[in-house]
Amino acid sequence: MKKSSNNPKQKIQEKIDRMDIEAFQNDLVQWFQEEQRNLPWRKDNDAYRVWVSEVMLQQTRVDTVIPYYNRFLEKFPTIESFADADEESILKVWEGLGYYSRVRNLHTAAKEVVSKYGGRVPDTKEEISKLKGVGPYTAGAVLSIAYGKPVPAVDGNVMRVLSRILLITDDIAKPASRKIFEEAVEELMYHDHPSHFNQALMELGALICTPSSPSCLLCPVREHCQAFAKGVQEQLPVKTRKKSTRHEDIVAVVLKDEEDKILINKRPEKGLLANLWEFPNLKVVPLLDGWEILQDFLSTEYSMDAVIEQEDFTVVQHVFTHLTWKINAHEGRLKSGNIDGNETLKFVTEEELEELAFPVSHQKIWQAYKERVQ
DNA sequence: CATTCGTGGGC
DNA sequence: TGCCCAAGAAT
Numbered sequence: 001m002k003k004s005s006n007n008p009k010q011k012i013q014e015k016i017d018r019m020d021i022e023a024f025q026n027d028l029v030q031w032f033q034e035e036q037r038n039l040p041w042r043k044d045n046d047a048y049r050v051w052v053s054e055v056m057l058q059q060t061r062v063d064t065v066i067p068y069y070n071r072f073l074e075k076f077p078t079i080e081s082f083a084d085a086d087e088e089s090i091l092k093v094w095e096g097l098g099y100y101s102r103v104r105n106l107h108t109a110a111k112e113v114v115s116k117y118g119g120r121v122p123d124t125k126e127e128i129s130k131l132k133g134v135g136p137y138t139a140g141a142v143l144s145i146a147y148g149k150p151v152p153a154v155d156g157n158v159m160r161v162l163s164r165i166l167l168i169t170d171d172i173a174k175p176a177s178r179k180i181f182e183e184a185v186e187e188l189m190y191h192d193h194p195s196h197f198n199q200a201l202m203e204l205g206a207l208i209c210t211p212s213s214p215s216c217l218l219c220p221v222r223e224h225c226q227a228f229a230k231g232v233q234e235q236l237p238v239k240t241r242k243k244s245t246r247h248e249d250i251v252a253v254v255l256k257d258e259e260d261k262i263l264i265n266k267r268p269e270k271g272l273l274a275n276l277w278e279f280p281n282l283k284v285v286p287l288l289d290g291w292e293i294l295q296d297f298l299s300t301e302y303s304m305d306a307v308i309e310q311e312d313f314t315v316v317q318h319v320f321t322h323l324t325w326k327i328n329a330h331e332g333r334l335k336s337g338n339i340d341g342n343e344t345l346k347f348v349t350e351e352e353l354e355e356l357a358f359p360v361s362h363q364k365i366w367q368a369y370k371e372r373v374q
Numbered sequence: 375c376a377t378t379c380g381t382g383g384g385c
Numbered sequence: 386t387g388c389c390c391a392a393g394a395a396t
Contacts, residue, residue, distance in 0.1 A: 057392040064382065064391085098380025101395075135394045155392045175375065178393095202392055211390075212385090241389080242377090272379065320380060360381065 008170075012180065015166050015226065016187045024224045025190040025197065031220035032200035035207070037062075040069055045195070047121035047146035048079040048110075054141045055106050055133060059099060062206070068097050079121070082107070083114040091275060091357035100274060105133030123147045136178065141198065150194040152185035154178055157205025158198075163237035164209060164227035172237045209233075247324045251290035252281035252362070254313075254369045255298070255306055255332040261347035263334070264356070272323075273359045279366075280345075281327065290328045302345065304337030314368030318361035329365045331372070 036042070039062065041053035052072060056065045072093050076082035082090070087107065094103040109131035113121055121142065122128045129139045140153030152158075159172040159181050166184060170177040190197035208215045216228050227233040255263040264277045282297050284290065291308040298304040309331045316327040339345040348356070358366065 054392065059379090059391055059393060060381080061383075061391050096381075098382090099393085101379065102393090105394080133394065137393055141392070153392080156390090157392065199392095206392080244388095274379090318380095322378065 009180070009183070012166055012168060012184060013187070016184065019188075019224060021188060024188065024221055027220045027224070028200045028204065029190055029193060029196045032196055032203055036199070036203055037207075040066060045146050047123075047142060048082075049073065050146045051121060051134075051138070051142050052106070054138045055102050056097065058102060058138070060097065064097070068093070079110050079119050080114055083110040087275065088356065092355065095357040096360055096363075100276060102133060104275070108132045109134065121146065123149070125149075125151055136182070144194040144198045148193075148195055150189045150191050152182040152189070153198040153202075154181045154185060155202060157202040157209075158185065160211065160237050161201055161205045161209045164214075164233050165221065165225045167226040167230070167232075167236070169236070169238050171240050173240045173242070242322075245320070245322050245324050247326065249284050249286040250281050250325055250327045251284050251294055251312075252279045252327050252329045252365060253294045253298070253306075253308060253332045254279055254329065254365065255304075255334055257334040257347055259347075261349055262353055263339075264346055264348060264353065266344040266346070272320075276359050277353075277356045278358065278362045279329070286326075291330050294330055294332065298332075298337075302337065302339070302342065305335045306332045306337070307335060308332040313372045314365060316361055316364045316368070318364065325361055327361060327365065329368065331369070 041049055053065070053069055056069055056072070075089075075093055076085060085107070087104065090103050090107050091100060094100055112131060113119060122131070123143065123146075125139055125143060128134055128142060129136075134142075137153055137155050140151040143149040143151040144153055156172070159177070162168060162181050162184050163170075163172065168180065168184070170180050185201075204219070204221070208219050212234070214233050216222050216225070216233060219225065219228070222228045225233070227236050253263075257263070263280055265280050267273050267276050267278055269275050280298070280302075282293070284293055289310070290312060291310045294308045295306060298306045312328040312330050314329050316325070316329065318325045318327065339347065353366070
């Protein structure tokens with residue numbers, strides 16, 4: 001009897017060799033053709049549209065993306081129209097979707113596609129991977145869906161599905177694991193229709209092979225699934241959890257001048273919420289008087305003399321992936337001072353304010369401000 | 375390689 | 386309520 005290899009990579013290869021790959025492909029792709037959801041980005045295979053959808057879908061749920069995708073393509077129907085847009089408007093269409101560097105990278109990349117490739121999204125892994133924001137997953141997704149190329153598109157769904165089918169126990173939270181799954185997809189790839197094959201793996205993960213309580217009895221490929229055969233599907237994939245979030249206490253001010261214009265600040269071009277607008281704020285040590293800190297801050301940093309209400313009108317708790325903000329927001333009135341010499345500050349009317357892109361945390365402040373008297 | 379980068383939904 | 390997440394990429 002032949003001894004099975006201890007080389008992990010070869011072990012997976014042996015599992016694949018024992019599979020009826022053709023039956024697996026047919027069962028999977030046929031299921032996809034019958035059961036796939038009717039999603040707005042599946043109306044055609046236009047590379048620009050596929051690309052936009054894939055970037056939006058990074059770490060973001062389908063139901064969340066749908067309205068953003070529709071608005072985005074209504075506003076920017078062609079890659080040229082998007083490339084020509086200013087950054088303010090592209091951030092506004094992305095407002096509330098999160099991970100804002102995605103849209104800034106997409107914008108940079110789109111401009112490059114227009115100027116360097118005449119508006120046609122490159123169709124080789126080499127070229128498309130050079131574009132900002134296009135990593136291994138997005139490259140594979142666009143190449144397979146838009147151009148029918150047999151390139152793996154390994155996302156969280158694919159890793160979960162294949163970890164179960166092939167009983168792969170590598171920690172999918174580790175970056176190095178993705179390569180393992182790409183190699184498996186290379187072996188399993190349905191060359192007659194790479195687009196459907198890649199999408200089928202993801203769709204199966206989204207609809208059937210879910211993180212918890214997978215619907216194995218409805219699964220079109222359960223007879224190919226090693227985890228199901230052993231009843232260990234709930235134990236897979238192996239995924240280590242990340243460390244907990246840190247907390248920051250912040251005080252913010254909605255400051256109006258004598259014309260009732262509101263002071264806002266543009267965040268730095270790098271880091272958290274880059275280039276979005278916000279109400280002036282600073283990190284503080286809790287239990288100190290926020291209104292005094294703000295008054296001092298406006299004076300020393302902006303040379304503004306202002307009266308700040310002692311009582312905060314709202315407290316916003318906002319949770320990021322790796323950070324939690326507790327924002328005590330105060331109302332204030334400018335007595336003297338201006339924004340001369342400060343490039344990031346601006347006084348705007350309420351109407352102008354609502355045309356600019358704010359992070360959700362500061363949208364919450366604005367909502368509470370407008371409702372404060374009632 | 376580990377960390378950073380958003381948000382809203384599910385349990 | 387607190388945690389996990391959801392079609393990842395950049396640094």
